[in-house]
Amino acid sequence: MKKLIITSENVKFLQKINELADQDITLCEQCGTCSASCPMVAEMDITPSQLMRMVQLGLKEVMETKAMWVCASCYTCTVRCPRGLDVAKVAEALRQVYLRKALDYIEIKKIPKYEFVSLPQIAIVSACRKFTG
Amino acid sequence: MKIGVYVCHCGGNISEVVDIKKVMEFAEQQGDVALVKDHAHMCSDVARKMLVDDIKEYGLDKVVIAACSPQFHGRTFMGTVEKAGLSPYVMEMANIREQCSWPHYYQPELATKKAKDIVKMAIVKARLDEPLEKKTSPIGKRVLVIGAGIAGIQAALDLGDAGFKVYLVEKEPSIGGKMAKLSRTFPTEDCAACILSPKMADVPANPNIELLTNTEIESISGFLGNYDVVAVRKPRYVDITKCTACDKCAEACPVVVPNEFDEGLSSRKAIYLPNPIAVPHAYVLDDKSCLGLFPLACSKCYDVCDAGAINYDEKPERINFTVDTIIVATGYEIFDPRKKKVYEFAKSKNVLTALDLERLISLEAEGTVLRPIGRRIAFIQCVGSRDELVGNEYCSRICCMYATKLSQLLKRADPKRDVYVFYVDLRAFGKGFEEYYKRAQRTGVKFIRGRVAELHEDSHTHKVRLKVEDTLTREIIESEFDLVILSVGLRPSEGTTKIADTLRLIKSPGGWLQEAHPKFRPVDTLADGVFICGCAQGPKDIPDTVAQASAAAARAIRLMNKGEYEVDPITAFVDEKLCSGCGICAGVCPYEAITIELKDGKRISRVNEVVCQGCGACVASCPSGAQQQRWFMTSQLHAMLSAALGEEV
Numbered sequence: 001m002k003k004l005i006i007t008s009e010n011v012k013f014l015q016k017i018n019e020l021a022d023q024d025i026t027l028c029e030q031c032g033t034c035s036a037s038c039p040m041v042a043e044m045d046i047t048p049s050q051l052m053r054m055v056q057l058g059l060k061e062v063m064e065t066k067a068m069w070v071c072a073s074c075y076t077c078t079v080r081c082p083r084g085l086d087v088a089k090v091a092e093a094l095r096q097v098y099l100r101k102a103l104d105y106i107e108i109k110k111i112p113k114y115e116f117v118s119l120p121q122i123a124i125v126s127a128c129r130k131f132t133g
Numbered sequence: 134m135k136i137g138v139y140v141c142h143c144g145g146n147i148s149e150v151v152d153i154k155k156v157m158e159f160a161e162q163q164g165d166v167a168l169v170k171d172h173a174h175m176c177s178d179v180a181r182k183m184l185v186d187d188i189k190e191y192g193l194d195k196v197v198i199a200a201c202s203p204q205f206h207g208r209t210f211m212g213t214v215e216k217a218g219l220s221p222y223v224m225e226m227a228n229i230r231e232q233c234s235w236p237h238y239y240q241p242e243l244a245t246k247k248a249k250d251i252v253k254m255a256i257v258k259a260r261l262d263e264p265l266e267k268k269t270s271p272i273g274k275r276v277l278v279i280g281a282g283i284a285g286i287q288a289a290l291d292l293g294d295a296g297f298k299v300y301l302v303e304k305e306p307s308i309g310g311k312m313a314k315l316s317r318t319f320p321t322e323d324c325a326a327c328i329l330s331p332k333m334a335d336v337p338a339n340p341n342i343e344l345l346t347n348t349e350i351e352s353i354s355g356f357l358g359n360y361d362v363v364a365v366r367k368p369r370y371v372d373i374t375k376c377t378a379c380d381k382c383a384e385a386c387p388v389v390v391p392n393e394f395d396e397g398l399s400s401r402k403a404i405y406l407p408n409p410i411a412v413p414h415a416y417v418l419d420d421k422s423c424l425g426l427f428p429l430a431c432s433k434c435y436d437v438c439d440a441g442a443i444n445y446d447e448k449p450e451r452i453n454f455t456v457d458t459i460i461v462a463t464g465y466e467i468f469d470p471r472k473k474k475v476y477e478f479a480k481s482k483n484v485l486t487a488l489d490l491e492r493l494i495s496l497e498a499e500g501t502v503l504r505p506i507g508r509r510i511a512f513i514q515c516v517g518s519r520d521e522l523v524g525n526e527y528c529s530r531i532c533c534m535y536a537t538k539l540s541q542l543l544k545r546a547d548p549k550r551d552v553y554v555f556y557v558d559l560r561a562f563g564k565g566f567e568e569y570y571k572r573a574q575r576t577g578v579k580f581i582r583g584r585v586a587e588l589h590e591d592s593h594t595h596k597v598r599l600k601v602e603d604t605l606t607r608e609i610i611e612s613e614f615d616l617v618i619l620s621v622g623l624r625p626s627e628g629t630t631k632i633a634d635t636l637r638l639i640k641s642p643g644g645w646l647q648e649a650h651p652k653f654r655p656v657d658t659l660a661d662g663v664f665i666c667g668c669a670q671g672p673k674d675i676p677d678t679v680a681q682a683s684a685a686a687a688r689a690i691r692l693m694n695k696g697e698y699e700v701d702p703i704t705a706f707v708d709e710k711l712c713s714g715c716g717i718c719a720g721v722c723p724y725e726a727i728t729i730e731l732k733d734g735k736r737i738s739r740v741n742e743v744v745c746q747g748c749g750a751c752v753a754s755c756p757s758g759a760q761q762q763r764w765f766m767t768s769q770l771h772a773m774l775s776a777a778l779g780e781e782v
């Protein structure tokens with residue numbers, strides 16, 4: 001088992017995500033309502049509540065997980081959170097960390113033009129932002 | 134004039150934020166200040182001895198204590214200066230904790246500046262303080278206890294046994310409250326009815342208790358030592374002195390309605406015994422479901438009653454009486470799970486509340502099986518508690534333990550059952566609770582940490598499927614159960630809310646009745662002579678309810694026992710030169726302490742200082758400044774304002 005060492009770096013990461021999501025993620029009581037409500041959870045490598053926990057602890061490894069990209073932004077977690085936390089927004093904040101690095105998962109130029117015109121705009125945007133593939 | 138100023142550190146509570154030295158230096162510069170000292174704990178015995186010695190040695194005539202709220206230690210320091218021979222009303226507290234160091238924790242410099250202002254305000258007020266003398270008022274030994282659940286019963290019995298006259302008012306036809314519905318009680322598993330019914334029986338047997346069931350409070354006016362109560366007894370249509378509880382009337386009655394005592398799981402007649410252990414043990418006629426209260430409509434019950442106890446002509450009866458103190462014990466209601474939509478409570482007959490299950494188990498023990506309980510049972514915790522979506526932030530405190538109880542009762546009754554408890558946090562805080570939780574685990578009840586996200590009933594099998602994350606393994610569980618029990622939280626009863634309005638009591642978040650101080654005055658309210666106990670004050674179990682009820686009785690006895698009580702001389706008085714006799718003051722006085730009289734042909738307001746409670750309404754409303762209030766003179770308030778605004782005073 002890997003040892004978990006918690007330093008002030010961890011707190012900084014939590015603060016950053018708190019700020020991006022405009023949420024106090026420390027308030028998550030780890031009840032699991034979000035996970036059991038999530039229609040995409042079967043496709044995720046970690047559950048939404050686990051994602052919240054990792055951010056609480058400031059574990060940057062959360063950035064390597066897939067769950068935030070699998071999130072369909074359906075907001076069921078947000079609607080049901082008994083602490084009133086916007087869980088979907090936390091997933092969005094994690095995606096933002098990537099976005100702000102201007103890393104697109106799909107290079108738009110590489111999409112053939114005929115395909116590009118037939119794709120709905122929203123699909124292109126989400127394909128860039130949310131690498132679900 | 135010599136004013137002594139004492140600045141308290143409050144063991145860091147103040148000194149970690151406020152610069153005590155700077156405040157002291159500032160105080161020294163104020164006029165009339167003869168002595169400035171600080172102390173780590175001004176409320177400690179040594180510090181108070183020092184205060185007494187200083188008053189004598191330096192001949193101080195006014196004292197300012199810069200410390201906590203006067204709500205908290207005002208009485209303490211008033212007592213101390215009194216010991217030194219001064220009037221308790223020449224002591225002023227400057228609240229630099231609740232109003233300064235606590236809220237301004239992150240702004241120490243501004244907090245220090247504010248502390249100086251607060252101290253200055255107290256000094257200028259103290260300068261104008263007059264050495265008032267305490268008054269005493271006579272008080273009797275009569276108490277109104279509202280609500281006769283276990284809390285009200287316990288308080289009434291304690292008071293009755295101690296020789297006080299008790300009016301115990303219960304709105305339902307029987308006393309006992311919610312406890313009468315329970316099966317067993319955690320953590321000892323005594324049968325609820327067996328431990329409650331002897332206490333219920335003691336109530337009518339106590340010569341000092343006047344029990345008024347089926348009765349509601351219409352109004353309460355007055356004050357400590359003189360509360361006028363108007364109660365209304367609803368018609369019962371059955372004379373409790375004649376009824377022999379033979380059941381013939383119920384047998385004859387053709388009307389069948391849901392039985393509220395069994396949470397609607399069973400039925401009763403329109404004329405019925407409220408519950409098997411009812412006190413008074415007499416039938417009651419429910420006029421809402423009765424076919425008609427006259428012989429032409431139906432008189433079946435009347436015809437069969439050999440005792441002649443039934444009287445269709447009974448009317449509501451108004452009852453007036455006066456009491457000295459009041460205890461509010463109006464209890465709780467369970468959270469209505471229909472408000473939690475994802476749990477589909479209303480849609481499935483296999484989803485019940487924990488109170489429903491209490492009734493099923495109680496009835497089974499008496500030999501009545503209302504419905505099968507099944508083999509696979511799930512308890513869902515925190516339904517309506519710790520849930521901001523339904524507006525309840527608080528923990529209901531008892532659901533963890535009642536689920537621990539009910540789950541193991543089911544498991545022990547049939548060890549082949551699968552019993553699961555889905556919880557968020559398991560709170561086994563009370564004496565013997567942790568051991569009781571362990572016993573449930575040993576019995577084989579499975580505790581799974583996760584809040585159930587949703588429930589669905591299978592439309593064919595009627596089994597209930599639930600979805601939950603086991604937050605300890607992060608696995609999503611989807612399982613089917615024969616029966617799902619919602620561990621519903623508590624909320625203040627409608628009666629509690631009503632009485633809070635009648636008595637103008639303050640409510641805490643969640644609507645519970647607010648105590649005067651959470652630690653040191655847990656059963657007092659800010660209304661003099663009004664006490665609270667049991668679940669009206671907040672969710673709690675029976676041991677805590679009973680402890681609070683006895684505490685409330687003791688606090689009431691403390692006020693009444695001597696036959697007189699000390700009152701602050703903080704009353705209004707009239708400057709006759711300024712008074713024009715307009716009468717506005719008399720109109721706003723909630724205590725009817727003011728009359729307008731003719732003096733030398735001139736209309737003049739007169740305050741009855743025995744009746745005046747010092748609320749200040751008349752002072753605020755007087756257009757000519759003729760009404761004044763001792764200890765809060767307009768001149769004092771002006772001086773304080775000027776000090777706060779930095780003007781020269």
Ligand SMILES: Cc1cc2nc3c(=O)[nH]c(=O)nc-3n(C[C@H](O)[C@H](O)[C@H](O)COP(=O)(O)OP(=O)(O)OC[C@H]3O[C@@H](n4cnc5c(N)ncnc54)[C@H](O)[C@@H]3O)c2cc1C
Binds near residue numbers: 308
């Ligand atoms: C499912 C469940 C299981 C429980 N199991 C346990 C257990 O095993 N062990 C344990 O210790 N605790 C248990 N409890 C908690 C227990 O029920 C309470 O601690 C206790 O009943 C509180 O008593 P009370 O007198 O404060 O309130 P209540 O029982 O609510 O009594 C209040 C009384 O006041 C009356 N009233 C209300 N308003 C007015 C009014 N305006 N005028 C006149 N009368 C009024 C009501 O009719 C009622 O009779 C359980 C609770 C629930 C819901």
